Amino acid sequence: MSAKDVNPNGPKHVAIIMDGNGRWATQRNRPRLFGHQAGAKRVRQAVETCPSLGVKYLTMFAFSTENWKRTQSEVSGLMALFRRYIQREANYLHRLGTRVRFIGDREKLDKKLQALMDYLEKLTENNDVTHLTIALNYGARDEVTRATQRLAVEIAEKRLRPEQVNSEVLASFLDTYVLPDPDLVIRTSGEARISNFLLWQSAYAEYEFIDTHWPDFTPEVFASVVARFGGRDRRFGAVKA
Ligand code: IPE
Ligand code: IPE
Ligand code: MG
Numbered sequence: 001m002s003a004k005d006v007n008p009n010g011p012k013h014v015a016i017i018m019d020g021n022g023r024w025a026t027q028r029n030r031p032r033l034f035g036h037q038a039g040a041k042r043v044r045q046a047v048e049t050c051p052s053l054g055v056k057y058l059t060m061f062a063f064s065t066e067n068w069k070r071t072q073s074e075v076s077g078l079m080a081l082f083r084r085y086i087q088r089e090a091n092y093l094h095r096l097g098t099r100v101r102f103i104g105d106r107e108k109l110d111k112k113l114q115a116l117m118d119y120l121e122k123l124t125e126n127n128d129v130t131h132l133t134i135a136l137n138y139g140a141r142d143e144v145t146r147a148t149q150r151l152a153v154e155i156a157e158k159r160l161r162p163e164q165v166n167s168e169v170l171a172s173f174l175d176t177y178v179l180p181d182p183d184l185v186i187r188t189s190g191e192a193r194i195s196n197f198l199l200w201q202s203a204y205a206e207y208e209f210i211d212t213h214w215p216d217f218t219p220e221v222f223a224s225v226v227a228r229f230g231g232r233d234r235r236f237g238a239v240k241a
Contacts, residue, residue, distance in 0.1 A: 006054035007230045011183035013057035014226070015205070016046070017197055020189025020213030033077040038215035040085050047098055049219040050130040053226045057131045057179060061197050065105065065139030079113060082136065086116040090123060097129030103175035104138030105146065133179060140199035147173035176201055184229050188214045206232050 018039055025035030043060060050058050062082065068075060093100055102117045109117075117136070151173050154160040160169070171177065182198060182205045192209045194202070208225050233240070 006052070007227070008054070009230050010054045010226055011206075011229050012055065013059070013180050013182045013184075014050075014055050015059040015061070015182040015185045015198055015202070016217075017061045017185070017187040017195065018043075018214040018217075019187055019191060019195075021215060023189060024213040024215045032074055033081070035213075035215055036078060036081055040081060042215060042217050043085075044089060044092070045219055046217065046222055047093065047096065047130055047132055049222050053223060055130070055226065057133070057182075059103075059133040059135065059176075059179070059182060059198070061135045061138065061195075063104075063136050063138070064196055065137055065142045066196065079110060083113050083116055086113075086120050090120050093120070093132070094124050094127065097127045098124060099127040099129075099131045100124045101131070101133045101178075102136050103133055103143070104136045105142055106137065108137055131179070133176070135197070138175070139196045141196060143175050144200060146175075171200070174200060181205065184208065184226070186210065186225055188212050188217055204234065204236055206234065 021035035021039040022032040023035070024038065025032050028034070046060070047058060050056070063078060067078070100120050100123075102121065106114050106117060147170065151160070151165065151170065155162055155165075176198070179201075181201045181203070184207075185194075185198070185202050185205045186208045187193075188210055190209065190211045198205075206229055208228065210221070210225060212221050
């Protein structure tokens with residue numbers, strides 16, 4: 001697909017719940033981390049595919065606030081993978097013109113990983129080809145809770161009056177304050193649930209639940225899901241004239 005084939009009604013912001021790495025590995029009699037490594041490779045391809053699909057914003061769910069409940073070895077393996085991923089991919093993402101941001105509570109992540117996240121954000125801060133947001137230690141309830149705490153401080157210190165709080169003001173306290181809302185949320189691997197991802201921001205998103213495991217999410221699969229989006233009639237609560 002070339003840039004001229006881009007559907008103007010296609011999604012501008014696609015958010016992906018990258019699920020199924022563990023099952024993909026288990027089907028191959030390999031450890032779960034093998035699946036996570038295979039999954040990480042698909043992230044680069046998804047970013048590369050965005051311009052040809054007309055997707056400007058790509059948000060990827062990499063680690064949830066609930067994923068700490070997994071075994072210590074899986075959690076530390078994932079954290080090591082995130083560190084290696086940033087080290088290996090930073091220059092390539094920068095060359096592609098990708099602007100990288102992270103959302104989630106980074107204070108609970110190890111200092112080395114936090115420093116790499118800061119480095120990658122800074123390195124790519126003037127890029128504008130594709131805006132890649134990685135949700136790492138992200139949970140929508142946690143995000144809204146942290147936003148509410150900051151908002152409460154603003155009110156307590158009288159920089160904001162309670163009656164000034166509306167949905168725009170609240171959204172400006174969320175981790176995603178600079179991003180448009182997602183138009184399309186894709187979850188791979190067959191589960192039809194949201195698992196605490198972008199609850200506020202996805203109020204009017206279209207959802208696609210596909211059976212493909214994340215390590216099998218090729219550019220062709222991505223293109224076919226985006227193409228289906230073009231056929232949907234989004235009404236945002238109104239009646240179409
Ligand atoms: C998604 O794959 C990646 C993370 C949550 C980090 P899973 O690890 O959830 O894979 P399944 O769902 O067990 O197959
Ligand atoms: C959601 O997947 C989180 C990520 C993809 C990072 P999970 O595999 O953690 O979700 P549940 O446990 O099936 O709801
Ligand atoms: Mg899962």
